[in-house]
Amino acid sequence: MRISPPAGRYALLIAVGEYDDPSLNQLRAPEQDVERLAAVLEDPAVGNFTVRTQQDAADHEVRREIEDLLTDRADDDLVLLYFSCHGIVDPFHRLYFAAANTVRTRPASTAISRSFVNEQLEACRAAAKVLVLDCCFAGAFAEGFKGAPQGALEGQVGRGYVVISACDSYEYAFESDGLVESAPRGSIFTDVLLEGLATGGADLDGDGRVGVDELFRYVHDGVVRRRPDQKPKWSAYNAEPHIYLATVPAPAGRPGAPDGDGGGIAKAATGAAPRRTNYNRHQAIVARGFRAGADLVRRTFGPLGRRVLVEDAAGAYHELGDAASVVRQFTAYDTRDAIGANYVRELVEGVRHRVGDGATTTVVLAQAMMDGASAALRAGANPVALCRGIESGAQAVLTELADLAVPVETKEQLRMVATIASGDEVVGDLVATAMERVGKDGVVIVEESNLFGLELELTTGMRVPAGHVSPYFVTDPEGAEAMLDDPSILIVDQRLAAVPELRPFLDLAGREGRPLAIFARDVRDAALTALIVGKMEQDLGTVAVRLPWPDEERCGVMADLALLTGATVVLDADGGLAAATVQVLGGARKVITTRRDTTVVDGAGDADLNRRRIQGLRAELDQHVGDEERGMLRERLSRLSGGVAVIRVGESTEGQLKKRRRQIDDAVRNAKAAVEWGLVPGGGAALLTIADRIGARLSRSGDEALGYAVVIDALVAPYEELMRNAGRDPLAGPTDLCRRGPEVTFDVVSGAYVTALDAGIVDAAATLRQAVTAAAGMVCRYLMIG
Known part of the structure; x- marks a missing residue:
């Protein structure tokens, strides 16, 4: 069961613009006002309130939301209640807030009375309570209140009960282009209020915070400038001056920028006229x-x-x-x-x-x-x-x-990046050794071991840039990998769509309990479904890899896979899969597929044939062939000669084993990335x-x-x-560091400037x-x- 969040800042924003009573004009401002105000109040850089909104609700629903907001508050909470709706006064000048079902002539039974709202706020235990009213006759709410501000020490969280009204008790509150009429924009009062909060303009004393008293002064002046006939009102009961509604958003341009910086957003925006916020x-x-x-x-x-x-x-x-x-x-x-x-x-x-x-x-x-x-x-x-x-x-x-970037040229550089990624010098050294032995085109994989500790083994294998065709083949959700131990290998140079031609191979996998890895031009429709169903329902270890490349490239990859695994490539010219027998299958110690690539480890093919194939490809490369052909030959040589380094991991518990594997996986990925793109300070x-x-x-x-x-x-x-x-001081040093040259960095441990590559901070x-x-x-x- 989840516990409640700690005490904090809570707001309820109520908007009613659609009314059942035809005598109450429909309003467009409330919905816009509430959405915009919610965005600013919820913004962690401004208000950091937990905000609830309610729109076009009936009177009983509004009362329930208000009670929910104000009940069970803690002593150090701040609550804010906001209304944007029609304000109604009866013949005795008592104020009501109109709900969607309000009947203008029956406000006592169909609207939310001023007395209900006031009683709920007075009973609330929160330290600070702020009521913001954007409706006609809003000033009538605080009739009888007495402004009695009390002193407070600078920096204290203020306490008290404050009401900010869009107008006095005998005035109308104006929407942007008319008197309580449908309008394409929000109300004047809320527009100015949002402007003061979102831009920080209401921070009149420049302390980086917007107090409720500052906000009122800002809103009052802004509204009166636009509408001299509308005067917002402020009322307070036992209120201290340090009720802070917002912090001022940090300047968009970063402080302490190095010399030559364009001045960031602040400079780019210089001279721009204020615009309406697009933050929602x-x-x-x-x-x-x-x-x-x-x-x-x-x-x-x-x-x-x-x-x-x-x-x-x-x-x-x-x-x-x-x-x-x-x-x-x-x-x-x-x-x-x-x-x-x-x-x-x-x-x-x-x-x-x-x-x-x-x-x-x-x-x-x-x-x-x-x-x-x-x-x-x-x-x-x-x-x-x-x-x-x-x-x-x-x-x-x-x-x-x-x-x-500078290229990776030494084992020591590999060790540095692997150690940084894993956070372990032993892992860093082992990964660097593995990559040094298999070369930049080789493959490094991690396996679990029954023996305690780390062990490195070199073996044959290759990686091809094609992965499993469906996530349903995945056996390790955390690594998003499908891993098959001792699988049969089927290589088919055709599109597989029907089940009958696959059936003999699926039946064999089921009888022998041996996984089946299929490499094909394409695998789809019923054939793909049969493989997925076999894995999900019959516990068959299957995976399908699509090789959708041009004919010459695909044939070369399939030939290399067949050579490594001892399989025979099934061709359309030989009758396709329908004419093939299980004799075409090859094998390997392990096949690992991801969404992007497939690794075959320790294939069952003839090692002598593999060496002769490598010699033949090198001889072809020495001949005068085109650039495209030379590129393909180099790729094939890399696949066949790169090899595979297997790092075996053994730990005493499952949790330690997973952690160790993640360390090594991260180190391998980072070292490979460093080899490909180089190092920077x-x-x-x-x-x-x-x-x-x-x-x-x-x-x-x-x-x-x-x-x-x-x-x-x-x-x-x-x-x-x-x-x-x-x-250390986060603003100290950027300019000085940049002046020392691109190869220098700051060592936060020793507190000294160092040459990054020499210090291993890369x-x-x-x-x-x-x-x-x-x-x-x-x-x-x-x-x-x-």
Whole structure:
């Protein structure tokens, strides 16, 4: 059973624009007002409220929601209640709030009375209670109140009961283009209120917070300037001056930017006229959930990162120190935070599976980009244009990373990146040894062992860039792999669609209890269904791999597979699968497939034939052939001669075994990525260098320039987070570091500037490429939430 979240900030926003009584004009403003206000209040960078909204409800439903909001509140809570609807006064000038079913001439029985709302607020235990009324005659609510502000120490959370009304007790509240008439825009009062909260304009004393008294002064002046005949009113009962409704959103341009920075979003937006916000409450919900998960992940970042306590779905706590473990266990208190937390989980798992490292860097970058994008939306930027700018900025970063990277040339460099990815020097050394022996085109896989410890074995095998055709073949959901031990191998150069031709081979697999791996031009329809059903219902170990390449390339791969496994390629010219017997089957010690590729380990083919094939291919390569043919020959040589390194892992418990396997898998992926893309200085130095180089290149104008700046401004975030977790000033040093040259980084452990490669503080360029790409893609997805 889930426990309740800790005491905090709660808001209920009530909007009624559709009325059954024809004497009450329909309103378009309330629905818009509530959605926009909810977005700002829920935004973790502004209000950080838990917000509920209610629209066009009957009077009894409204009263129930109000009671639910105000009952069982804690002593240190802040509650905010907002009405946007018709205000009705009876002949005795008593105020009622109209509900969807309100009869204008019978408000006492069909509307929400002022006395009910006031009694509920007075009975509520929350320290601070704020009522905001955007309706006609709203000032009548506080008749009899006496403003009695009391002193409070600076920085205290204020206490008291405050009412902010859109007008006085005898005035109308205006929508944007008329007197309580249908309008295409929100009300004047709420427009100004939103402007003060979202932009920070209501922070009149400049302390970075918006107090309720400041907000009223800002709203009063803004409304009166637009409508001199409407005067908002303020009433308070035992209220202190430090009831803070919001914090001022951080400036979009990052502080402490290196010299040469284009000034970020702030500079790109200079001179722009204020625009209506494009930030909506659904984006605020995602941003809040993302921050809930990201804040835990960020604390684990770097060599001096913290361990965090994470509560799982069952209410149990776990002490964790890496991003992957955190996102697997984390469960948000509020169900609305779940989707944002899932964004974090997808980022971490996706980056880990692709390059084995950089998950925390990705989350830090994504949080910084999301903050910048949210600020741009609040300033009125168009989300589609922002996405274009973000994509342009990410591409510029990738180009600079390629220029900054240096190739991996030594085993020691491999050991460095493998150790960083795994967090274990023994694993790093073993992975470096394995890759050194099989070469950059070789394959490294991890197997479980019955013996305790780590063991390295070299064997024959190959990897082809084609994976299983259906996720139903997966046997290891965590790794998204299908793993078959001692399978039969069937290689068919035709499209398999019918069941009868497959039946003899499926029957053989069932009788012998031996898995079956099929490589074919295509596998579909009934044939694919039969294989999936055989696995799911009959416990047959099956997997199908599609090789949909041009004839010459496909034939070469199939010939190499047949040579490795001892299989015979089944050809249409020989009668196809219908004429084949089980003698065409080959074998291997293991076949491992993912969505992208397939690895065959220790095939049953003739090793002498394999060596002669390699010699023949080298002889062909020496002949004068075209570039395309030479490329295909090189690929075949790599497949046949690369070999496979098998790292066997044995641990005393299942949990330790899984953890060790994940360490090695991450190290292998990261080392392979480093070989492919090279190395760059670590510790955030590479991204700082790139920000310094391209910060002034606003390749677009307007909102696209804001999107470009979102990416560039975010590049400093990993360095700052490393410094923060090491107990150092996060704003100190970026400019000085950039001036020392691209090969230098800052060692947060020793507190000294060092040459990155010599000190072993390096990142695989592919890791940062993936981090920037994934973070930018996630933020673009976030921007397109409507």
